[in-house]
Amino acid sequence: MRGGAGSAAPSRPSTRGRWQQQKKHRGVQRFWIEIRTTWVGARPRIRRTAEVDGMNSRRDATENDLRSLLLQGLNGSSPAYREFLLKLSQLLRAYVRRQFDRLQKSANDAEDVVQEALLAIHNRRHTYEPDLPVTAWAYAITRYKLIDHLRANNHELQAIPLEEVDSVIDTRDQVEAKIAVQSVMAELPDTLRLPIKLVKLEGYSAKEAARRTGTSEATVRVNVHRGLKALARLCGVKQGSPDEN
Amino acid sequence: MKTDELIDTLSADPQRRHMIRPLATIALAVFLSCLGAFIVSLVWLGLPTDLAHVATTWDHGFFVRIAFAVSVTCCAFLFVHDLSIPGRRQRMPSLVAMVPFVLLPILALHELSSMSWEEWPTHTGHASWLTCLWQITVLAIPAFAILVIAVRRLAPTDLRRSGFYVGLLSGSIGAMGYILHTRDESIAFGAIAYPVAIFTIAIIGALVGPRVLRWS
Secondary structure, X not given: OXXXXXXXXXXXXXXXXXXXXXXXXXXXXXHHHHHHHXXXXXXXXXXXXXXXXXXXXXXXXXHHHHHHHHHHHHOOOHHHHHHHHHHHHHHHHHHHHHHHHXXXXXXXXXXXXXXXXXXXHHHOHHHXXXXXXXXXXHHHHHHHHHHHXXXXXXXXXXXXXXXXXXXXXXXXXXXXXXXXXXXXXXXXXXXXHHHHHHHXXXXXXXXHHHHHHOOOHHHHHHHHHHHHHHHHXXXXXXXXXXXXX | OOHHHHHHHHOOOOOOOOOOOHHHHHHHHHHHHHXXXXXXXXXXXXXXXXXXXXXXXXXXXXXXXXXXXXXXXXXHHHHHHHHOOOOOOOOOOHHHHHHHHHHHHHHHHHHHHOOOHHHHHHHXXXXXXXXXXXXXXXXXXXXXXXXXXXXXXXXXXXXXXXXXXXXXXXXXXXXXXHHHHOOOOOHHXXXXXXXXXXXXXXXXXXXXXXXXXXXX
16 A cells, blocks of 8 residues: 555546546446446445545544444433434535535525435334444435435426416516507507507407597508607607517 | 424434334245245145155256245345345345346256257247246236335335335245246246246336335
8 A cells, every 4th residue: 555645646637637537438437337336246445545544434433423322212212312313414414415516406405305314214213223334324315315305396397387487488578678669659649559559569450440449441551650650750760660560 | 394393303202113123024025925926826826736746756847946936036035125224235246136047047958958959849838938927927916015015114215226126026936936836847948938027027116116115
C-alpha cells in the first residue's frame, strides 16, 4: 500500500480524466458492475488509505452506537429507541437531502420522505437481524420510500386534469394583444366599433351583424372598412389595413 | 406533523410486534406451499401407482428430477430470504441459482449418449408438452400466492428481483408436485420442459412483482 495523502495529490488529475472517460460508457459500466456484484459475487475493492480508514472508523462508531440503541429499544427500552430514531432521522435527513440535490429537485418534500421512512422503519423493525448493519438496513428502507415518493409525485404531475394545465401554458402574449386591441378600439365611435367587434372579433357574418345593429348589410361593410382605417390611423400605420382579425 | 412528534409517538411502543424471524416466516411459507402443491397434485392428478416401484428399483431418473426441483427450491429460498430483508447482501452469487439448470441438461446428455440416434425423438417427445407446462403452472399458483403474502410481511426493496425469485421458488415447488405425479418421463424431457415452465413463472413473477409485492 502506498501512503495516503502524499500519493493521492499527484494522481488526482489522472483519475478524474479516467472517470470522465468512463462517464461516456456509464450504462455499460453499470451493467458490468451489476453482473460482477450480483451474479458473480465480486466485492468492490477500495484501496485503504488513511482517509478511508478514518471514514471507516467514524462510520463504525455511528454504526455501533445506533445498533446498541436499537437493540435496547427492541428489548423494550423506550428512551433508547427514541434516541435511536432521533439520531437516525438526522442521518436520513442528510441522505434524503443529498438525493434530492443530486436529482436537482427542491428539498421541500425531504422532511415528508424522512417521516415516511421513519414510519416504515418502525413498522418493519421485525426485519432487522442483529448481524445486519443498522445503517445499511435503514438506508435501504429510506431509498425504497424515496423512490416511492418520487414516483408518486411524477404520477401526480401526469394526472393533473387538462383545465389546470390550460392555465399553466403561457398565454401572456395573447392576453397582451387582447388588451392592446381593446384599448385602441375604445377610442373609436360606437357606430364604427360595434361592426368591427361583431364581424372581425366575434366572427359574425355581415348579414347577422346588420340584423343585430339594425342597419343594412352594406352599412356594416362600409363601417367595418372605415373602422379599420380609423384603427390604422390610431395605431400609426400609414396605409393598408392592420390585421385586427 | 413535526418529525420530533412522530418520533415521540413511535417510541411509545418500541417492542417488536411480530416475534417470528424473517427466516422462519419464509421457511413456513415454503413449507405451506410445498404442502399445498402436494395436496393439489394428490387430489387433482393423483399419485402414480408405481411410487413403490420407483423406491424398490432405484429409478435414478425420478431421483435426478426431484433433486433438480429441490435444489432450485433451496437456492431460490435463500435468494428470496436475502432479498426480503433491506440492506442484506446476497449470501451467494446469482449464478449459483443457475447451476441446477446447467447440471440437468448435462445429465440428460449423458442419458441420451447411452442410446442410439433413432431412439432420441421418442425419448424426448413422448409426453405431452403442453400438459406438463400448464400443470406445473397451475401447481405453482397456490405456492406463489402464499409466498407473496409471506414476503409482503417482510420488507423487500428490489421488487422486480424479489418477484423473479418468488416466481422461481414457486415454479420449482410446482415442478416438485408435478414430478411426484408423473410417471416414466426421461431426464431429457425434463431438462427442457421443467426449466421452460419454471422460468415462465419466474418471468411472470418479475413482471407482477412491483405491483403485488409493494408494501408501505
